[in-house]
Amino acid sequence: MKKDEAPQDNIAMYHGGRKALYAVADEGKFEITQSSGWSVEEMATLQAVDEFERLEREAYSEFSEGKNSPLGVWMYRRRMSIATLSQCSDFWQWSIKRHLKPDVFKRLSPKKIALYCDVFDITAAELFNPKEPK
Template sequence: MKKDEVPQDNSKSYQGQNKLLYAVDESGHYQGVKSSGWEVESFATQLAVDDLNEQTAQALAQARRGEVSPLAYHMLARRFDIASLSAASGFFQWQVKRHLRPAIFARLPAKKINRYCDTLKVSRDVLFSLPSE
């Protein structure tokens, strides 16, 4: 992309900030150029955020019905998935999946609960509860 072709679409997702992109200047060398956003990127970002919000709402509804543990909601509300929560908490992925079952989660020892609390940056009370409607 040439320096004068860098998009400047004032993206909402940038929240008034600029992003550094690299473009080719007149002499053919790469140079850093600030961009205020690109409409296509903004659209794709909004779709991803909407999808994450939908997954979080579904997890909240499932947790309220007792189909999954509150961990499922808190994991998604903090933008973790099973793989990233596993990596951040030190549990294996199969363990995180298992802890999403309400009966298993309710019996977890304090040491394991504390690992989730530390990873998700929530208190024990918050981890075991769900937001009110």
């Protein structure tokens, strides 16, 4: 990649920032050059963000129908999967899967609720009543 071939796609998620790339300068030497983003990279990142948002919306509609506990909504809102949440909370993956059921979630001890609140950085009231995703 030559220095003037470094992508300058001004991608929105950099918020005006730029990233360092290595490219060939005039005398054939590699140098750091600033790039305002590559649309290929932007697409891949936004795809990952969108996937979490899609899962969050899905979890929310199941929550409002009473088929799912609010835990799923917060999990995806914090960009976590069951595996990530398990690593961050010390709960086993199978217990988290149980806690996703509304009946089981209702019976959770205050101690366990406090643990989830700590992981998500929210209050218990917020945990039980997540706002509708945008």
